Amino acid sequence: MRLLLLIAAASDTPSDEDGDVAGEAVGVVRGQLRLQKLDFWVRYPDYLANELMNEYEKAPDEPYLLVLAGDILDSEEPDLRRLPMLRHRFGAFERLDDVLAPLVEKGLVRKSQLVNHERVTEHRYWLTVRGREVADTMLDEAPAVKWYRERTQLVVRLSDGLGGEQLKRRQYLVRDYADTPWNSHIPPITEKARARLAQLRERLTCTPNTASHRAGDDLL
Structure with a gap:
């Protein structure tokens, strides 16, 4: 499947x-x-989240990338889906x-x-x-x-x-x-990715706007 x-x-x-x-x-x-x-x-959802954070750091005006990484790392997905x-x-x-x-x-x-x-x-x-x-x-x-469909589409777009x-x-x-x-x-990097996410969130000073969310929807 x-x-x-x-x-x-x-x-x-x-x-x-x-x-x-x-x-x-x-x-x-x-x-x-x-x-x-x-x-x-x-x-490996944690590695995917790490890659989303890499992309966010390249384009910090696209906070939806950080939102997507957070959706993964704030859940049990890295353990359940690995x-x-x-x-x-x-x-x-x-x-x-x-x-x-x-x-x-x-x-x-x-x-x-x-x-x-x-x-x-x-x-x-x-x-x-x-x-x-x-x-x-x-x-x-x-x-x-549904999860697999959305995830494979996200990975391909990324x-x-x-x-x-x-x-x-x-x-x-x-x-x-x-x-x-x-x-x-290959070992998980979940805790390292979560620590990195916390640091990036601290640095984030703007709130994702509607346009950014719409752009993020294109990845799903």
């Missing part, structure tokens, strides 16, 4: 250059690394074949590889027509899915179309993440 909604939110429109598979799909996510990094922010990931050579990692197998089996997602000189240069994840239909109707059938390598570099800026030993679970 989580990965289907993430692929649906992150998909680009296939182009004619994508070949035959594109004719059977309505969206494509290019790159396993990008999908892994987006999934990390969904699975799904641990291992740190691999390229950062947060999970073997996607097994996780995606039910989606592939049901015809919701297809996978392909771009090969150059017998070497896989890119993994591609295709959202089928059926996959889009299920992603769009899932909320009606299971209201609990990434602003960045590729996997760019997202990896951003995530490695957090020392707890970068210092995690290989094949160990």
Whole structure:
């Protein structure tokens, strides 16, 4: 469910250059690394909140970013929603074949590889027509899915179309993440993020206006 909604939110429109598979799909996510990094922010709400605070410090006239971070850190979400990931050579990692197998089996997602000189240069994840239909109707059938829909959309908007390598570099800026030993679970940073949030709130002297809230709604 989580990965289907993430692929649906992150998909680009296939182009004619994508070949035959594109004719059977309505969206494509290019790159396993990008999908892994987006999934990390969904699975680690405290790291996502930290990234929202990074964006707020770059644009302090957009206090809605701090509001979104606060909504996460003021709740039990960092503990209840965390799904641990291992740190691999390229950062947060999970073997996607097994996780995606039910989606592939049901015809919701297809996978392909771009090969150059017998070497896989890119993994591609295709959202089928059926996959889009299920992603769009899932909320009606299971209201609990709402959190995942909103969170995957927020993560994709926050990434602003960045590729996997760019997202990896951003995530490695957090020392707890970068210092995690290989094949160990990346630890939470909840208390550090909450302490940072408290400091930023102390520095905040203006009240978010209506326009800022409307801008924040665009991220949800």
